[in-house]
Amino acid sequence: MKLKIPPVVIFFISLGMLFGLYYLIPELAYSFLYQRPISRIFLIGGALCALMGIVAFRTKSTTVDPLNPNKASSLVTHGIYQYSRNPMYVGMAMVLLGGVIRIGSPLGILAVLFFVWYLTQFQIKPEEETLRILFKEEYENYCQKVRRWI
Numbered sequence: 001m002k003l004k005i006p007p008v009v010i011f012f013i014s015l016g017m018l019f020g021l022y023y024l025i026p027e028l029a030y031s032f033l034y035q036r037p038i039s040r041i042f043l044i045g046g047a048l049c050a051l052m053g054i055v056a057f058r059t060k061s062t063t064v065d066p067l068n069p070n071k072a073s074s075l076v077t078h079g080i081y082q083y084s085r086n087p088m089y090v091g092m093a094m095v096l097l098g099g100v101i102r103i104g105s106p107l108g109i110l111a112v113l114f115f116v117w118y119l120t121q122f123q124i125k126p127e128e129e130t131l132r133i134l135f136k137e138e139y140e141n142y143c144q145k146v147r148r149w150i
Helices: 007-024 035-059 087-103 106-145
Strands: none
Touching: 007 087, 007 106, 035 087, 087 106
8 A cells, every 4th residue: 555644644734724724714704603512512523433443443453553554453343433434534524624613714624625535535445445455355245334434
């Protein structure tokens, strides 16, 4: 697999895009009742989603290194992985969405869309190829039951 940029770096690049867009065009910012609590729901929910993904990997004693999925010792399909094949990435996207809501920048959604697109193309699809080789039919069955994102 030829992955060069870790997903957490893409997350921070996307976060920078989110704030950059806000500061470039602040006149588009919005606010609404309960904006902060709603953003916190996404921020905390996203962090918990990602953490639950990490914990599920740890309980199976397999690698969480996104740059080396070929080192996976087992296929994780329990816990939060019953609902998403990529809960750590879903969690990061939720945190970004919480940031969009918090700062009130509608253009910030472009940063979230970039994050989802980039990870799908350059992280998730290559990971899936590796997992198909490692876990064969077991992985194919899992893919038929559980969606890539949500």
